[in-house]
Amino acid sequence: MGLLALFRRSPPSAHVAKERLRIIVQQERNARGGGPDYLPLLRRELLEVIRKYVNVDPAAVQINVEREDGQEVLEFSVALPEKAR
Amino acid sequence: MTEIIVVTSGKGGVGKTTTSASLACGLARRGKKVAVIDFDIGLRNLDLIMGCERRVVYDFVNVIQGECTLRQALIKDKRLDTLYVLAASQTRDKEALSSEGVRRVFDELTADGFDFIVADSPAGIEKGAHLAMYFADRAVVVVNPEVSSVRDSDRILGLLSSKTLRAEQNNGQVKEHLLLTRYSPKRVATGEMMSVGDVKEILGLDVVGVVPESADVLAASNAGIPVILNEDSDVSRAYEDAVARLLGETVPLRFVDEPKRGFFARMFGG
Numbered sequence A: 001m002g003l004l005a006l007f008r009r010s011p012p013s014a015h016v017a018k019e020r021l022r023i024i025v026q027q028e029r030n031a032r033g034g035g036p037d038y039l040p041l042l043r044r045e046l047l048e049v050i051r052k053y054v055n056v057d058p059a060a061v062q063i064n065v066e067r068e069d070g071q072e073v074l075e076f077s078v079a080l081p082e083k084a085r
Numbered sequence B: 001m002t003e004i005i006v007v008t009s010g011k012g013g014v015g016k017t018t019t020s021a022s023l024a025c026g027l028a029r030r031g032k033k034v035a036v037i038d039f040d041i042g043l044r045n046l047d048l049i050m051g052c053e054r055r056v057v058y059d060f061v062n063v064i065q066g067e068c069t070l071r072q073a074l075i076k077d078k079r080l081d082t083l084y085v086l087a088a089s090q091t092r093d094k095e096a097l098s099s100e101g102v103r104r105v106f107d108e109l110t111a112d113g114f115d116f117i118v119a120d121s122p123a124g125i126e127k128g129a130h131l132a133m134y135f136a137d138r139a140v141v142v143v144n145p146e147v148s149s150v151r152d153s154d155r156i157l158g159l160l161s162s163k164t165l166r167a168e169q170n171n172g173q174v175k176e177h178l179l180l181t182r183y184s185p186k187r188v189a190t191g192e193m194m195s196v197g198d199v200k201e202i203l204g205l206d207v208v209g210v211v212p213e214s215a216d217v218l219a220a221s222n223a224g225i226p227v228i229l230n231e232d233s234d235v236s237r238a239y240e241d242a243v244a245r246l247l248g249e250t251v252p253l254r255f256v257d258e259p260k261r262g263f264f265a266r267m268f269g270g
């Protein structure tokens, strides 16, 4: 690490890796029994419905089952593209 | 009681065999009677890492097919009295293993008073990997701090909780441990590599060991001496700590932070 490196922010690629893994691992856990088995299909159908109105990317649709105090919560989020708003 | 520990990962080449050899040696060095078994049928390597490749006469498949006794196939380690190696077959395919056969071998080792059976799993999620984990009481999941390794290890966690004897019989969980290896504290400090905390958080596992990236591992495999036996190496100390944790001791993590360097070293150092 030289003098310049003290002032330059290093590329936070580890941070990106962690975020990507957090999402994909959660999704794959749901798909294999962490959640109900209709989740993948539900996700696909929701995506089709949403796409009738806005052209979103498949990655923008997140669907999860979270367990909170013994309750199961179906969590669902769609990130809208910049221009569509 | 015999404890069966599978060393597994999903992804290939992450350090399972290196880890199996060192954990087995470490346990034996503490007086435990240990058998370390190569489940990588057709691609045997454990014998080389253990340095006993020229003493293999019979292998795991020979025992399972009744072509020799278990006693004939177990290779007694020259360095540690209570350590035995069971080599994989080099010539057959993985179909030669059967769960019935594996169970018989494990039962015989149990009757023989072994404290630990360490199963070195092949990569992947097919038959060999499945059989290596099927009878396990514990799993050491070997992970590199890298996206594909972490993702694959999570699939292995899925199999451990559904496709094992314990899972099928509802006989408690296979106890899962994370062993993070090829870790570079320096690259973690610069944000180029995920930290042990990151991986632990994603997988939700307790950490049994963090092993640094080091040239000592290659040197050890060249020599056929498990790296834990190289007392001068940080890798050896890291595996020694992992063995202690497997035996229930509480040991603080080492080799996870970059060695502290002075201000001038940071200003002008390379």
Ligand SMILES: Nc1ncnc2c1ncn2[C@@H]1O[C@H](COP(=O)(O)OP(=O)(O)OP(=O)(O)O)[C@@H](O)[C@H]1O
Pocket: B009, B011, B012, B013, B014, B015, B016, B017, B018, B019, B040, B045, B121, B122, B123, B181, B182, B183, B211, B212, B213, B214, B215, B217, B218, B221, B235
């Ligand atoms: N801590 C480490 N530092 C540097 N190199 C390492 C480390 N651990 C393992 N390696 C190297 O990584 C390579 C793969 O190691 P190893 O054979 O133990 O992996 P494996 O998971 O058993 O592979 P396979 O899936 O093919 O069975 C070897 O060349 C080994 O020397």
Ligand SMILES: [Mg+2]
Pocket: B016, B017, B018, B040, B045, B120, B121, B122
């Ligand atoms: Mg191997």
